[in-house]
Amino acid sequence: MSDRRCIFCGRLTELETDALFRLPPDHPRTNDPIYADFRKARGFTDLRSDLPGVCGSRSPECLKLDWENGRPVLITKTGRGTDTLICPSCHNELFRDTDSASVCSAVFFGAKDSGKTSLILALANSRIKEQFSPDGKYRYIFNDRLYSTEDIAAGAEKAASGEKPADLRSPAAVYRVPRAAEGGKPVCDVLHDVSAADTADEETLLTALPFAESAEHFVYCLPADKLAEAPGEGERPDILMRRDIFMMLGACRFAEKPPELDIALTRYDLADMSPETASERVFGVFPSIGELSGYFSGVKVYAVSAARPDLGGSLTDELYAGLFG
Amino acid sequence: MANNNQDTTYDIVCPFCFRRYANFNALFADHRRFSDEIYPGQVDYMRHFLGTEPFGGREAPVYFRKAPNDPTESPFAAATESGDITRTRVCPYCYNLLPASAGRVKSFSVAVIGSDDAERSFYIAAALHRMNSTMLANYGAAFIPADYRTASVFCEQYEEPLYADHTVPEAMMSITPLVYEFARAGASATEEWKGNNVTYNNALIYIYNIDRDLVDRYPMIAYSAIAQTGALIMISDAAAQAAADDPLYDPWLGYLTETMRKIFGPMSFDRPAAIVLSKADKANIPDKKWPGILKAFASQKTVVSESLKKVFPTTAFAKFSDQTAAVLRARLPGFSSVTESLFSKENTLYFPVPEFFEDHGDGTADIKEPAAAEASFMWLLAKLGLLPNSSAVIL
Numbered sequence: 255m256s257d258r259r260c261i262f263c264g265r266l267t268e269l270e271t272d273a274l275f276r277l278p279p280d281h282p283r284t285n286d287p288i289y290a291d292f293r294k295a296r297g298f299t300d301l302r303s304d305l306p307g308v309c310g311s312r313s314p315e316c317l318k319l320d321w322e323n324g325r326p327v328l329i330t331k332t333g334r335g336t337d338t339l340i341c342p343s344c345h346n347e348l349f350r351d352t353d354s355a356s357v358c359s360a361v362f363f364g365a366k367d368s369g370k371t372s373l374i375l376a377l378a379n380s381r382i383k384e385q386f387s388p389d390g391k392y393r394y395i396f397n398d399r400l401y402s403t404e405d406i407a408a409g410a411e412k413a414a415s416g417e418k419p420a421d422l423r424s425p426a427a428v429y430r431v432p433r434a435a436e437g438g439k440p441v442c443d444v445l446h447d448v449s450a451a452d453t454a455d456e457e458t459l460l461t462a463l464p465f466a467e468s469a470e471h472f473v474y475c476l477p478a479d480k481l482a483e484a485p486g487e488g489e490r491p492d493i494l495m496r497r498d499i500f501m502m503l504g505a506c507r508f509a510e511k512p513p514e515l516d517i518a519l520t521r522y523d524l525a526d527m528s529p530e531t532a533s534e535r536v537f538g539v540f541p542s543i544g545e546l547s548g549y550f551s552g553v554k555v556y557a558v559s560a561a562r563p564d565l566g567g568s569l570t571d572e573l574y575a576g577l578f579g
Numbered sequence: 580m581a582n583n584n585q586d587t588t589y590d591i592v593c594p595f596c597f598r599r600y601a602n603f604n605a606l607f608a609d610h611r612r613f614s615d616e617i618y619p620g621q622v623d624y625m626r627h628f629l630g631t632e633p634f635g636g637r638e639a640p641v642y643f644r645k646a647p648n649d650p651t652e653s654p655f656a657a658a659t660e661s662g663d664i665t666r667t668r669v670c671p672y673c674y675n676l677l678p679a680s681a682g683r684v685k686s687f688s689v690a691v692i693g694s695d696d697a698e699r700s701f702y703i704a705a706a707l708h709r710m711n712s713t714m715l716a717n718y719g720a721a722f723i724p725a726d727y728r729t730a731s732v733f734c735e736q737y738e739e740p741l742y743a744d745h746t747v748p749e750a751m752m753s754i755t756p757l758v759y760e761f762a763r764a765g766a767s768a769t770e771e772w773k774g775n776n777v778t779y780n781n782a783l784i785y786i787y788n789i790d791r792d793l794v795d796r797y798p799m800i801a802y803s804a805i806a807q808t809g810a811l812i813m814i815s816d817a818a819a820q821a822a823a824d825d826p827l828y829d830p831w832l833g834y835l836t837e838t839m840r841k842i843f844g845p846m847s848f849d850r851p852a853a854i855v856l857s858k859a860d861k862a863n864i865p866d867k868k869w870p871g872i873l874k875a876f877a878s879q880k881t882v883v884s885e886s887l888k889k890v891f892p893t894t895a896f897a898k899f900s901d902q903t904a905a906v907l908r909a910r911l912p913g914f915s916s917v918t919e920s921l922f923s924k925e926n927t928l929y930f931p932v933p934e935f936f937e938d939h940g941d942g943t944a945d946i947k948e949p950a951a952a953e954a955s956f957m958w959l960l961a962k963l964g965l966l967p968n969s970s971a972v973i974l
Contacts, residue, residue, distance in 0.1 A: 456728055
């Protein structure tokens with residue numbers, strides 16, 4: 255593995271040439287404005303920036319760069335080794351198994367209270383609980399360096415009971431490890447939560463959502479109960495949906511490969527429709543979706559429910575499989 | 580979006596400051612780094628012309644020019660200081676964000692000028708709202724906002740008030756261009772389209788909504804927009820035109836003449852121009868042919884055809900335009916003499932359209948005839964080489 259993709263900002267880093275390391279904790283802590291700027295842009299309020307310094311192969315602190323079991327290790331002049339890789343762009347940690355072909359990102363966006371965070375929590379929690387994919391091909395391992403499994407479970411439970419969970423400012427990451435018999439390499443599935451503040455204006459969009467450019471899926475969350483009421487509202491739902499999607503297009507306009515647009519009908523249990531008719535209904539109420547098809551690699555519709563585990567379980571499985579395989 | 584027209588880049592025309600420069604002169608923006616530097620040009624522009632503060636008072640991102648030894652091959656990408664690739668570009672003069680397609684495709688601008696109460700904003704709302712969908716149905720092309728600002732401004736200031744809230748849009752407070760992207764998805768490399776010459780498969784269209792108040796407040800911007808426009812739409816309230824011989828009786832015509840003469844001197848505007856006579860059904864034009872012209876015009880439809888084979892070039896709109904011009908010459912000689920002196924005959928068509936929206940006078944409005952707006956706009960796009968010449972046809 256010679257490159258890694260940052261799951262926070264989406265940057266691909268060549269390990270041999272560009273990678274940086276976080277120095278061991280015994281090194282002096284310094285102000286890291288790059289890390290602080292990124293945290294600030296993502297809406298973190300605890301702007302702790304006094305971290306151990308950053309070191310690259312060309313830094314004065316570096317003695318040599320070694321490779322141990324295929325992983326780079328930087329030996330400092332004090333004789334200490336560090337293998338904590340960080341992204342040169344945002345100074346967040348570069349996790350294992352995140353080379354360019356092994357990261358699959360989905361960006362969840364939509365209007366306020368459309369169930370984005372609840373949906374991410376439900377998807378992550380179901381991967382934690384089930385551990386294996388329904389077809390038995392993969393084992394799921396949740397990255398608990400970002401969120402603990404208990405936090406995700408508590409958040410999912412809260413969301414299922416109808417309470418509004420707090421926005422997820424860091425992505426949720428799940429490793430999908432194929433069974434030994436299947437072969438292949440692990441894949442890191444990344445779920446990004448986009449809050450309304452992240453799309454307040456164009457500059458904020460570009461600053462707060464750098465990961466959107468490399469995302470494979472844009473998941474537009476649309477409350478199904480609102481969809482049921484929509485026909486009585488004339489053209490308003492279509493106009494607002496089009497605006498939301500056009501705005502998000504601003505984050506991926508510069509991408510070389512267009513993402514797929516996935517429309518997730520959240521709170522599906524509250525709507526009077528079958529999954530089969532959901533797609534038809536969506537295209538009926540939102541005729542503009544057709545205009546957007548040229549800007550996405552495809553458009554798919556899913557019905558999901560974070561509140562009803564009996565109903566929502568199979569549907570979230572379906573969405574997860576649709577997004578990540 | 581792929582550029583099917585040529586392999587090299589196009590010159591960029593900044594939609595905000597109107598400067599033209601080669602693609603390699605554009606600056607790149609690194610939104611992952613912030614700069615302490617102040618860009619006075621940008622601050623002035625945003626504050627004075629768009630009525631906003633740059634970055635909401637935050638620090639600006641780092642702007643940089645692509646280095647000669649930059650490893651990225653694409654002329655639309657550059658490596659940042661940290662080695663990352665950025666594709667976000669800004670104008671080197673006013674530092675506003677350029678549309679993603681700037682330099683990849685040809686850009687055109689369309690200025691919409693009009694008298695007060697001529698339904699100028701209604702016209703733009705109706706034309707763009709309908710063209711969002713009819714372009715796909717009729718031509719398999721996308722016609723959508725090219726940047727975040729346009730998506731936001733068009734929805735909040737034009738589309739949502741009229742089509743969702745049924746209220747009258749508020750007066751524009753700034754000359755924010757609406758930047759649209761025209762893209763024929765899956766278009767082949769050929770520049771011919773069903774026997775009609777089409778020069779460009781993809782383009783950026785900058786649309787400027789200019790009223791008298793904005794011309795007075797931002798003369799340099801307004802005059803530049805009109806001077807550099809590739810096509811012009813002049814909307815005049817037909818119902819407010821007096822049947823007088825002296826155009827000076829009409830302050831709007833006097834103002835229009837003065838503005839156009841300041842920009843073009845004694846020459847007439849030689850680029851495509853659509854003269855839209857709004858509220859034509861309310862106009863008091865004592866001519867027995869007038870109701871017939873309006874009725875015939877209203878019965879025209881822009882193409883809704885599954886196959887472009889059915890489309891054939893027609894002179895229908897030119898015929899209506901000639902009839903309208905004849906009536907105006909006889910019945911509104913003042914208006915007619917002004918338009919005929921300011922706009923060249925061979926590139927100008929008259930579009931008499933009924934009232935787009937019924938303004939109830941209490942801040943609410945109803946959609947009446949939005950379909951009529953797009954015909955003139957599509958005719959201009961055809962004149963600019965984006966749509967086939969048969970864009971506005973009789974089926």
